[in-house]
Amino acid sequence: MTKKTDLRIIRTRKMIRDAFLELILEKGYESITIQHIANHAMINRATFYLHYTDKHNLLAKISEETLQELSDTVQLSLNQERQVNVSKLQNTIVNVCQHIQKNALFYRAMLGQHGVPNFYFRIQQVMKEKLQRAILEFRIPEEELSIPKEIYIQFTSSAFVGMIVWWLDQNMIFSPEHMASLLSKVITMGPVRALGFTPIQQ
Numbered sequence: 001m002t003k004k005t006d007l008r009i010i011r012t013r014k015m016i017r018d019a020f021l022e023l024i025l026e027k028g029y030e031s032i033t034i035q036h037i038a039n040h041a042m043i044n045r046a047t048f049y050l051h052y053t054d055k056h057n058l059l060a061k062i063s064e065e066t067l068q069e070l071s072d073t074v075q076l077s078l079n080q081e082r083q084v085n086v087s088k089l090q091n092t093i094v095n096v097c098q099h100i101q102k103n104a105l106f107y108r109a110m111l112g113q114h115g116v117p118n119f120y121f122r123i124q125q126v127m128k129e130k131l132q133r134a135i136l137e138f139r140i141p142e143e144e145l146s147i148p149k150e151i152y153i154q155f156t157s158s159a160f161v162g163m164i165v166w167w168l169d170q171n172m173i174f175s176p177e178h179m180a181s182l183l184s185k186v187i188t189m190g191p192v193r194a195l196g197f198t199p200i201q202q
């Protein structure tokens with residue numbers, strides 16, 4: 001296969017994928033037909049079928065590739081003293097936000113008003129698996145944890161994905177670096193202290 005052919009295939013697939021995602025934003029996934037995609041991408045149906053078997057195959061391919069890329073950006077670890085390196089954590093969040101920014105059309109389509117059901121939970125699952133792995137890496141006994149690890153994993157993954165959705169809804173008003181700075185503060189300090197309050201016991 002020649003380089004010229006490779007570039008043609010890449011361009012065609014990008015046209016199909018962009019058209020598909022734009023149509024999800026406009027119509028919703030369930031309403032889209034192959035003809036809609038072909039018309040929007042300015043190709044014929046036969047060209048579509050050269051690359052994908054149907055819209056479900058197209059969705060699966062885009063989702064798998066993008067979520068794998070997301071997973072690859074999340075690098076979490078503790079050191080032997082069970083300390084979190086805030087600088088490394090912030091860099092990881094920068095990488096995640098840059099990934100979201102680069103694939104903003106995809107995430108807006110998947111997570112928007114007309115998005116694909118349950119996709120939110122697929123992103124959350126990526127985060128949960130990474131957190132689970134970081135905690136299990138050092139085999140910390142359950143009795144040494146302040147709270148059950150399931151509570152921490154569920155809360156942190158839900159909050160993080162929720163903030164990504166908010167960031168997209170706000171047209172990414174903060175840079176990836178600024179978002180990473182804010183989110184790392186909330187993660188390491190907790191919501192109450194990050195806001196500037198001091199928790200007290202009465």
